Amino acid sequence: MSLIPSRDRIRFLLNRLRERLWVKPLAICLLSILGALAARLTDHAGIGRFLPAITSEALLALLSIMAASMLGIATFAVASMVAAYASASSAATPRSVTLVIADDVSQNALSTFIGAFIFSVVALTGVKNGYFELAGRFTLFLLTLVVLAIVILMFVHWVDRIARLGRLGTTVNRVEQVTHDALLRRRLSPTLGAHAADGTPTGGLPLASPEVGYVQQIDMARLQALAAEMDTRVQILALPGTLVAPGQDLALLHGCPEPARLDRARLASAFQIGRERLFDEDPRFGLVVLAEIAGRALSPAVNDPGTAIGILGTLVRLFVMWDAPLPQAQRDEDALLYDRIGVPPLAMADLFDDAFTAIARDGAATVEVALRLQKSLQALTHGSPAMAEAARHHGRLALARCELAMSLEADKALIRAQAPATD
Known part of the structure; x- marks a missing residue:
């Protein structure tokens, strides 16, 4: 069986990462550290004599201002985002908060502010310890100007977004958009690439849920591979959004000439079960x-x-x-795509x-x-x-x-x- 995850599984995992506030800031912080330290590479290029001199004092003053201001702006951004989440929960519904958290503009703004703070701190440390020479200081000065420009543009864009983030109209529009996308995907593939089934149990061996929760996603590619390996056919009963519990059937297994070959635990692992329903698959x-x-x-x-x-x-x-x-x-x-699986529309x-x-x-x-x-x-x-x-x-x-x-x-x-x- 192939270990490469399917496209739908990758999309599912990426959507879950988008709902985590720490992912983008962590990535930007790593890039900021690399960017600040990479300025040292120009000191080895032998181009210092062609560049204007930037004193350490001037660079330290600029970086100090940016470090002090970015920490305050990042704190303000976090407070504003938390207020927007609370507003979305109270004005609309708590079920919409995940959509507000996944707002790209807010996440990008927070990542930019934290990244600029980390960049300035690392650059300050390097300059104070004589890590950069003439070419490195000039390169670091240019990088600092670029970072400041990005911060200013992002701040202006983010202020416009945060004024509406969490408001009822914005939340409704966001819910409509994700629902439209989910309906469109299901409309293009009403049976998830499998045979059409009526969802009514028609004999077969039951595949019970191992835990309590909602079916969040079905890894159709994995389920197809497992069904082929075990020489069985799967009639899915629990679509994404279904609440299941131990003893409740996720699917029925048909046509296996050797039931002893069935590994129900592996088959059930193709069903992602969690505590909450999700918009993108349901x-x-x-x-x-x-x-x-x-x-x-x-x-x-x-x-x-x-x-x-x-x-x-x-x-x-x-x-x-x-x-x-x-x-x-x-x-x-x-x-x-999946000839061994039946899915009710x-x-x-x-x-x-x-x-x-x-x-x-x-x-x-x-x-x-x-x-x-x-x-x-x-x-x-x-x-x-x-x-x-x-x-x-x-x-x-x-x-x-x-x-x-x-x-x-x-x-x-x-x-x-x-x-x-x-x-």
Whole structure:
């Protein structure tokens, strides 16, 4: 079996690294140390006599100013980012914090400020101990100017970003983007490159979960290789986002002529199980989080129906993208890569349950939200038959909730006029 991780596995690991605040600052710190020490190389190039003289005192003064200021700016950046994380958690939902942490601009800004501080400290130490000669001091002076320019540009860019980071609108847009990307990947490969399966257990030997948690990712390439090695076929039951526990089946194993060859522990290792659901591998989670943000906005403590109405527009955009026909070139990309695995596609009814149930429940007594919900569902009835049926079903459910929650007959009449006709 190949030890080279698959492309999907590499993407999964890189996304997890993006959610760690220490990765980029550590890399930039290492580069800063190398950059400061590399200036010494020019002292051996014999070009010192052609360069203007930079005194150690001038260089020390410049580096001292940068070291003192960068430490303060880095501390300010950390405090601002922590405040943005708290704002995202309280204004939107705690499930969105990982997206705010993964913001590239903020991570790059923090890395730049810390890297500039480390660069100045290392360079100060070298200059004070006579590590650099004429050419080295000139090179270090140029590097210092470059670092200062990068810091200034990054600071200006970061100030513009931090003013919006953690705000509700920015968080909703970020959730929409990651949900769009996850839906698009699943749309391009609805069965993850495997055979289509209906997800219903049909005999076979069970492959139980070894622990409690959510299925975060399935390493399809590894599972295919293991299935070929053990001469079995795998029918996946637990897609990413499924909560599993010991004794609950991840998959069923079919067709193995020698069951003794099955190593269930190795097969189960292809399923990445963790404590939390993830956006990039679980399209349904993004829909759940959007509905959760809308539900919080509709709570009596917040009372912000406008946010819920805006999220309904977001959900319509996502479902229209999900249901749009694929060009032939993109359909050809959905090749059968894993012939020993069966994967159930996402069900349209499940997607609608994730997206609209909470909003219909929490907004049942708010006429403007209920009206916009019916109009949104009505717009989705013009899609595929599966989408149209799911939209009509949720329209009827939303109407039933409004009948129970609303007291004014005129409001109920408005909702009935927009709701789909009963069968």
